[in-house]
Amino acid sequence: MVIGSASSGHRAPLLIRGGRVIDPANGLDAVADVLLRDGLVGEVGRGPDGRGLTAPQGARTIDAAGLVVTPGLVDLHTHLREPGFEDKETIRSGTLAAVAGGFTSVCCMPNTEPTLDTAAAIQFVQRTARAAGVARVYPIGAITRGRKGRELAELAELAEAGAVAFSDDGDCVMDGAVMRHALEYSLIVRRAVVQHAEDTSLSAGGVMNEGPVAARLGLPGWPRQAEEVIVARDLQLAELTGAHLHVAHASTAGTVDLLRQARGRGVYVTAEVTPHHLTLTEDLVAGHWWSATASLPPYDARTKVNPPLRTGDDTAALVAGLKEGVLDCVATDHAPHTATDKRCEYAVAAFGIANLETTLGSVLSLVHEGKLDLVEAVATMTCRPAAVFNLPGGTLSPGAPADVTLFDPEREWNVDPHHFHSKGKNTPLAGHFLRGQVLFTVTGGEVAFER
Amino acid sequence: MRRKDVLDLDDFSAEELHEVMETAEAMREVLSRPIKRVPPLRGKTIVNCFYEASTRTRVSFELAGKNLSADVVNVGASGSSVEKGESLVDTTRTLQALGADMVVMRHPHAGAPYLVARELSAAVINAGDGWHAHPTQALLDLFTVRDRLGSLEGRKVVIIGDVLHSRVARSNIWAFTTMGAQVVLCGPPTLIPAGIETAVAEGRRRRWGDGIQSGVQKEHAAVKVQYDLDKACQDADVLMALRIQKERQAGALFPSLREYSRLYGLTQERVARAKFGALVMHPGPMNEGIEIMPEVAYGAQSVIEEQVTNGVAVRMALLYLLAGGHGGRAV
Numbered sequence: 001m002v003i004g005s006a007s008s009g010h011r012a013p014l015l016i017r018g019g020r021v022i023d024p025a026n027g028l029d030a031v032a033d034v035l036l037r038d039g040l041v042g043e044v045g046r047g048p049d050g051r052g053l054t055a056p057q058g059a060r061t062i063d064a065a066g067l068v069v070t071p072g073l074v075d076l077h078t079h080l081r082e083p084g085f086e087d088k089e090t091i092r093s094g095t096l097a098a099v100a101g102g103f104t105s106v107c108c109m110p111n112t113e114p115t116l117d118t119a120a121a122i123q124f125v126q127r128t129a130r131a132a133g134v135a136r137v138y139p140i141g142a143i144t145r146g147r148k149g150r151e152l153a154e155l156a157e158l159a160e161a162g163a164v165a166f167s168d169d170g171d172c173v174m175d176g177a178v179m180r181h182a183l184e185y186s187l188i189v190r191r192a193v194v195q196h197a198e199d200t201s202l203s204a205g206g207v208m209n210e211g212p213v214a215a216r217l218g219l220p221g222w223p224r225q226a227e228e229v230i231v232a233r234d235l236q237l238a239e240l241t242g243a244h245l246h247v248a249h250a251s252t253a254g255t256v257d258l259l260r261q262a263r264g265r266g267v268y269v270t271a272e273v274t275p276h277h278l279t280l281t282e283d284l285v286a287g288h289w290w291s292a293t294a295s296l297p298p299y300d301a302r303t304k305v306n307p308p309l310r311t312g313d314d315t316a317a318l319v320a321g322l323k324e325g326v327l328d329c330v331a332t333d334h335a336p337h338t339a340t341d342k343r344c345e346y347a348v349a350a351f352g353i354a355n356l357e358t359t360l361g362s363v364l365s366l367v368h369e370g371k372l373d374l375v376e377a378v379a380t381m382t383c384r385p386a387a388v389f390n391l392p393g394g395t396l397s398p399g400a401p402a403d404v405t406l407f408d409p410e411r412e413w414n415v416d417p418h419h420f421h422s423k424g425k426n427t428p429l430a431g432h433f434l435r436g437q438v439l440f441t442v443t444g445g446e447v448a449f450e451r
Numbered sequence: 452m453r454r455k456d457v458l459d460l461d462d463f464s465a466e467e468l469h470e471v472m473e474t475a476e477a478m479r480e481v482l483s484r485p486i487k488r489v490p491p492l493r494g495k496t497i498v499n500c501f502y503e504a505s506t507r508t509r510v511s512f513e514l515a516g517k518n519l520s521a522d523v524v525n526v527g528a529s530g531s532s533v534e535k536g537e538s539l540v541d542t543t544r545t546l547q548a549l550g551a552d553m554v555v556m557r558h559p560h561a562g563a564p565y566l567v568a569r570e571l572s573a574a575v576i577n578a579g580d581g582w583h584a585h586p587t588q589a590l591l592d593l594f595t596v597r598d599r600l601g602s603l604e605g606r607k608v609v610i611i612g613d614v615l616h617s618r619v620a621r622s623n624i625w626a627f628t629t630m631g632a633q634v635v636l637c638g639p640p641t642l643i644p645a646g647i648e649t650a651v652a653e654g655r656r657r658r659w660g661d662g663i664q665s666g667v668q669k670e671h672a673a674v675k676v677q678y679d680l681d682k683a684c685q686d687a688d689v690l691m692a693l694r695i696q697k698e699r700q701a702g703a704l705f706p707s708l709r710e711y712s713r714l715y716g717l718t719q720e721r722v723a724r725a726k727f728g729a730l731v732m733h734p735g736p737m738n739e740g741i742e743i744m745p746e747v748a749y750g751a752q753s754v755i756e757e758q759v760t761n762g763v764a765v766r767m768a769l770l771y772l773l774a775g776g777h778g779g780r781a782v
Contacts, residue, residue, distance in 0.1 A: 210645050210646075211645060211646040211649075212645075212646035212647070212649040212650035212653055212654075213646075213650065214644070214645075214646075215644035215645060215646045215647040215649075215650040216461075216621075216647075216650040216651075216654050217561055217562065217583060218561040218562075218580070218581050218582035218583025218584065218618060218621055219561050219562070219581075219582075219583075220582075221644075221645060223645075297565060297569060298562065298565055299561070299562030299565050299566065340538065343538070343540050343566075344538055344539055344540065344566070345539060345558070345560035345562065345563045345566065346560065346561065346562045347560045347561065347581070348560060
């Protein structure tokens with residue numbers, strides 16, 4: 001299958017009937033039919049007589065009664081690991097995981113080997129993704145050569161090759177002058193500079209949130225201030241340069257406050273938050289020691305992620321920030337690792353959670369708890385992220401790419417990583433029940449995933 | 452003792468601590484005999500797995516096992532498969548396959564013995580993991596204090612120095628507060644872990660519920676932080692100096708050993724501020740003249756050598772109880 005070429009008219013039309021269609025960009029939340037043809041959204045509605053759209057000849061029909069039908073989900077922060085770490089994930093396995101989780105578009109991070117800091121590397125990812133033909137992959141180019149934080153990568157050439165943004169994710173651009181210059185230079189191509197905010201002199205060696213739990217476990221702490229000082233600095237630099245700063249994986253209440261203030265004075269800043277920072281806390285690292293209901297043992301490295309899980313006050317502030325719009329969107333920070341990378345001493349284990357297949361369920365848990373409404377939740381994974389990097393998709397407007405996700409918001413399922421399409425089985429949610437599961441994912445008018 | 456492993460003392464009740472203490476007294480009696488060897492662990496194999504250099508703890512465990520007639524095998528990180536890059540989980544499976552009955556583990560990373568204990572049907576005793584815990588050191592400290600001062604109820608125990616990087620301090624906090632003592636942590640703010648007071652209060656609440664276990668007065672069983680050693684020493688029953696690692700200076704955690712010693716060195720003057728007959732302790736090895744002055748270390752109030760001697764008895768008690776022995780004078 002070839003994704004995204006609007007001219008490929010040989011594909012059979014697809015009619016999705018009778019679902020609850022939520023298209024936040026168009027203010028739509030109603031039972032309706034969605035007709036996809038020629039790789040694009042054709043029509044959304046109930047037809048002239050209100051009895052539904054008519055299926056064109058040769059169309060496949062999906063009965064979506066009882067399901068929620070949304071634009072295909074968009075992820076701004078995915079680690080596909082290829083090239084270089086194919087034991088953790090490949091572009092193919094990662095995009096299969098994406099569609100299994102309802103994501104039709106993923107932006108992949110450049111911390112591969114080699115780094116995505118050349119046009120050739122960007123094109124390799126695009127080519128491989130097209131060959132896999134599962135989901136749309138938008139590569140993010142490195143900010144600096146080799147992600148070393150010193151010299152700028154050829155940002156204009158990366159953008160011409162198709163990089164949708166720039167990031168040294170995994171590492172922070174620590175040098176203030178380099179960050180300033182990256183922001184300034186990004187004005188040439190009008191792409192966001194995505195910062196992994198971590199002052200490494202403050203987080204030095206930290207593997208979990210600094211505070212009572214770390215004190216008890218004897219693990220080196222990663223204080224919230226290590227994130228916030230970089231966010232504060234970068235906001236000043238974004239204001240100075242007028243460039244677009246995007247804050248990756250905001251994890252603290254303080255970051256939300258800084259973003260709110262900066263937005264108030266008109267700084268061009270966007271931000272994302274991960275499902276784990278919205279729903280999980282540092283207590284999980286202490287496992288069933290700290291909470292009798294916890295299913296994990298203490299020091300389980302599946303809880304190890306960068307930035308680390310924080311506190312209940314932080315999750316509350318992050319949810320509020322997402323609802324308010326100070327945080328633009330949810331991003332998975334899908335970080336697959338091998339079992340060996342995680343089955344070891346906590347301090348030695350790799351950072352990251354394989355999130356693509358559980359993100360929707362985690363975000364829906366906020367809906368079930370009454371903290372977000374369903375339309376807001378859908379927006380944070382569709383039109384809102386698409387707008388951040390100005391990506392196609394994220395809506396069901398006629399003429400938009402025919403990317404659609406169908407999920408049952410009530411269906412309960414047990415998270416069994418062995419059933420993941422991702423090679424990464426590393427999630428602290430293993431064994432948990434989530435409510436809300438993807439049943440169909442349509443990419444470019446074709447069913448890319450069907451449960 | 453109804454547990455497979457001893458990984459920390461945070462989950463020990465006062466009753467369990469008493470059981471270990473009483474068994475250790477019996478073991479000390481064994482150690483006073485002309486022939487120190489008794490048979491309860493005959494035919495059992497203990498593997499001492501030390502991933503970090505240690506002399507006193509390793510030798511103490513080795514003697515404890517041999518005194519109980521166990522076969523004791525030492526595995527060090529150097530010369531073993533660890534150097535070849537074998538993972539901890541693999542090493543653990545090997546120990547399991549070789550049929551070890553008990554594994555004593557010292558490891559540079561916090562939590563490592565927990566990983567091992569989950570994989571292994573043998574008993575695991577934590578002999579120190581990173582900055583996290585050193586339960587047998589805390590048990591021998593508790594034994595030494597109890598032996599000299601009797602009840603711990605309402606006693607003030609001051610732990611002095613680098614608490615941040617100290618597994619000894621973390622385990623001692625649980626041991627002493629569970630027995631009803633108040634623990635004061637005294638050191639430069641850079642070497643006190645953020646949130647430690649909350650950690651202890653919250654950890655205790657979550658482990659034991661809002662009610663406090665029998666025999667422990669709530670107001671005493673707490674941890675306080677104090678930066679001024681002269682003040683901390685007042686009314687103290689126990690002064691425990693921790694080893695300062697000289698390399699911490701490089702991380703800007705304190706300006707110089709000179710200033711550290713001036714502020715936090717245990718001197719005669721400071722000992723004189725404590726209660727009459729207060730005990731001076733140190734887990735060793737000491738930097739004499741830095742965290743503790745020689746005249747204090749070898750003075751009349753010092754029980755530092757007793758700590759080492761008692762360590763063997765306490766470890767014998769623990770091995771014995773974990774192997775299914777019963778408390779009291781059963782040996």
